[in-house]
Amino acid sequence: KKVIFSGAQPTGTLTLGNYLGAIQNWKSFEDDFQCIYSIVDLHSLTIRTNPEEFKESCLSMLAQYLACGINPDKNIVFFQSHVPQHSELAWILNCNTYMGELNRMTQFKDKSANHKDNINAGLFAYPALQAADILLYKTNLVPVGQDQKQHLELARDIATRFNNNYGETFVVPEIYTPKLGAKIMSLQNPNVKMSKSDENPNAYISILDDEKNLIKKMKRAVTDNEGVIRYSDEQPGIKNLITIYSKLTGLQIEEIENKYEGKGYGHLKTDLAEIVVESLNPIQTTYNKYMNAPDYLQEVYTKGADKAKELAEDTMKKVKNNIGLV
């Protein structure tokens, strides 16, 4: 079976962007691929943590994965920090990644602009750790949102260069992004992507938001003065709402445009809020069930790490041998 690897950071709760851009797809691969889904907790350390809250966020993220339908009996689900090979390979890849390459990364530029008080080396080297995550498992396909495209290209460059320098070591991974929904935009600024770590909670829809909040956030979503419900680059706010609508209902863009012809934005927002509430309701119920089963969660992440370690160690042996470590 071909291998799929992906992950999300436990920096908050999953947003509709994470769900529609990535996690919803993960489930669709489980029968045809060996799927490995990590909660990339080490990546989150680029932001200072509150230890108690962080621990809770990590466990919550695992429950969110399961609630989104990731079946731990069919997929390998684990915490990145439980498999030390990630850090180990990251160092080796750091030594095979150029400062100039990392300097070009837009995520680093964006995140360092937003956290001027804590521009740490981890934030800079983040894509090398991400490359390690992927390359450890001989990954063929990485299902992610549009924002990760640049990092994926770098991971491919790192793998190719390493193979050229030290002999065939890594599988060079391909990226997979969905045709629609690969970049869900912020509800407060439809020119930037929705992010779970956005300091303004009105900018994102969390899959755990309650009904009242969902309706409020949808109502406040920034649109425009055109007054026409049309899927167009000139109306990024409305375009974003139509995208979410289409992804959640399965209706085609055109069907939605027709349905709302001559109607106001308020109408679209009210309907969409209801659709979001109904879509998230079963996820939230399942989430609560898992959060009340800490022993089960522990069993899932322990088993997941055991399986992941075995696969990761196989690659590490090869890497160490090829690079000349005794």
Ligand code: ATP
């Ligand atoms: P953070 O702000 O902490 O970086 P994030 O929302 O970007 O949070 P990540 O954990 O970095 O979430 O990414 C998890 C997955 O979700 C990745 O595959 C990423 O490409 C995807 N993703 C993130 N934001 C969006 C978005 N707005 N639309 C579609 N996919 C997204």
Ligand code: MG
């Ligand atoms: Mg991100």
